[in-house]
Amino acid sequence: MKPIQVGLLGMGVVGSGTFNVLRRNQQEIKRRAGRGIEITMVADLDLARAQAQAGEGVKVVNDARAVIANPDIDIVIELIGGCDIAKTLVLEAIAAGKHVVTANKALLAVHGTEIFAAASAKGVMVAFEAAVAGGIPIIKALREGLTANSIQWIAGIINGTTNFILSEMRDKGLDFGVALKQAQALGYAEADPTFDIEGVDAAHKITIMSAIAFGIPVQFDKAYVEGISRLASQDIKYAEQLGYRIKLLGMTKRREADASKRTAAGIELRVHPSLVPAKRLIANVEGAMNAVMVQGDAVGTTLYYGKGAGSEPTASAVIADLVDITRLHTADPLNRVPHLAFQPNAMSDLHVLPMSEVVTSYYLRLRVADETGVLAKVTGILAEADISIDAVLQREADEVSGAGNLPAGTQSVPQTDLIILTHDCVEARMNAALAQMQALPTVLEPITRIRKEELA
Ligand code: HSE
Numbered sequence: 001m002k003p004i005q006v007g008l009l010g011m012g013v014v015g016s017g018t019f020n021v022l023r024r025n026q027q028e029i030k031r032r033a034g035r036g037i038e039i040t041m042v043a044d045l046d047l048a049r050a051q052a053q054a055g056e057g058v059k060v061v062n063d064a065r066a067v068i069a070n071p072d073i074d075i076v077i078e079l080i081g082g083c084d085i086a087k088t089l090v091l092e093a094i095a096a097g098k099h100v101v102t103a104n105k106a107l108l109a110v111h112g113t114e115i116f117a118a119a120s121a122k123g124v125m126v127a128f129e130a131a132v133a134g135g136i137p138i139i140k141a142l143r144e145g146l147t148a149n150s151i152q153w154i155a156g157i158i159n160g161t162t163n164f165i166l167s168e169m170r171d172k173g174l175d176f177g178v179a180l181k182q183a184q185a186l187g188y189a190e191a192d193p194t195f196d197i198e199g200v201d202a203a204h205k206i207t208i209m210s211a212i213a214f215g216i217p218v219q220f221d222k223a224y225v226e227g228i229s230r231l232a233s234q235d236i237k238y239a240e241q242l243g244y245r246i247k248l249l250g251m252t253k254r255r256e257a258d259a260s261k262r263t264a265a266g267i268e269l270r271v272h273p274s275l276v277p278a279k280r281l282i283a284n285v286e287g288a289m290n291a292v293m294v295q296g297d298a299v300g301t302t303l304y305y306g307k308g309a310g311s312e313p314t315a316s317a318v319i320a321d322l323v324d325i326t327r328l329h330t331a332d333p334l335n336r337v338p339h340l341a342f343q344p345n346a347m348s349d350l351h352v353l354p355m356s357e358v359v360t361s362y363y364l365r366l367r368v369a370d371e372t373g374v375l376a377k378v379t380g381i382l383a384e385a386d387i388s389i390d391a392v393l394q395r396e397a398d399e400v401s402g403a404g405n406l407p408a409g410t411q412s413v414p415q416t417d418l419i420i421l422t423h424d425c426v427e428a429r430m431n432a433a434l435a436q437m438q439a440l441p442t443v444l445e446p447i448t449r450i451r452k453e454e455l456a
Pocket of ligand 1: 134158159160161162188189196200308309
């Protein structure tokens with residue numbers, strides 16, 4: 001059978017990795033796919049560089065639409081990124097009857113519903129293994145390997161840049177800014193690093209996984225997103241003293257209604273720094289590596305670990321999609337794996353819960369005046385709000401590295417840091433308790449609140 005023909009839009013790091021891996025492993029890939037897979041056409045604005053990377057025999061153009069219009073092309077790989085031109089081109093490729101492979105998590109998290117609907121109507125596949133956790137085959141695992149399960153939750157370290165920064169801050173005591181520059185120099189960060197450090201990239205990925213896990217539409221606009229840029233190194237140290245590591249986790253969880261806890265049914269969808277017990281495997285995922293934990297009712301806890309970015313790890317996922325499409329190219333569209341794992345007419349209408357209705361536990365740090373009765377007042381507010389305390393730690397201010405930087409006028413007040421771990425409660429109740437604690441005259445600085453996940 002003649003090789004399947006592929007057109008590539010955007011010859012960057014992942015594009016050149018895709019060429020390299022396809023060439024190096026072409027015999028094995030052909031034996032698996034049942035026919036050869038060849039990238040025959042590339043669109044990139046830098047013609048000379050793209051031609052050099054693609055090699056002789058590949059037609060390189062600077063107009064992506066020429067690739068889409070080529071009747072010989074069966075599959076279009078979109079590696080442009082972003083939501084503007086990439087969205088237009090993906091929809092045009094679908095309209096032209098091409099299957100699409102994309103690594104574009106932002107595009108699918110924001111416009112996935114429209115794109116999948118267009119693909120289903122046209123009977124083509126949109127494959128996106130490379131969009132989530134790079135080389136880790138987590139889409140395949142969720143959509144196929146775990147298909148027997150009712151998924152209960154997913155927790156992922158799905159942004160390598162922030163995991164690298166947090167690892168460097170903990171290991172080497174580096175400041176956030178220095179660690180960020182190192183991450184950028186190593187090529188981990190997105191073109192706009194705010195997407196990494198403010199949690200947006202991770203939120204795109206957990207939004208996609210949440211949709212597949214629970215059969216809900218992709219709803220990036222409903223995700224709660226908080227990054228690591230305001231994380232203080234002293235909280236990383238205190239967390240460690242309490243047996244925890246701080247990770248930027250993408251979390252999504254199915255929640256049943258619970259009258260006793262006054263909580264509603266729905267889906268939690270959130271990204272924020274989280275304390276994770278140091279003894280969990282996922283807490284020991286260091287540097288730019290990614291890991292995803294999935295809890296299914298039948299299988300229990302599973303963990304997937306690997307490189308979440310980079311040329312050949314991401315190419316590994318792109319090519320896996322090319323092989324899948326090649327195998328299913330001639331199958332009846334209704335017999336293919338649905339884009340979001342569930343049949344389009346069997347999606348759930350479970351709603352994404354607002355953050356105030358999320359249930360989790362907390363780490364609180366309060367810089368307080370070291371006076372009689374302060375602890376009693378703070379714990380009294382928590383008790384009044386029906387929030388159960390798990391552990392309390394007190395550290396004198398002079399043991400704290402930031403003690404020399406206290407605001408002017410507060411130097412003479414004896415101060416101490418109170419660190420409190422709580423059991424689970426609804427976020428709205430914690431918000432109310434935090435407001436009351438913050439109003440105490442003996443609480444001297446804004447209270448630090450970091451959520452905590454036991455992942456048991
Ligand atoms: N900037 C991303 C990361 C790359 O740091 O994980 C892959 O999405």
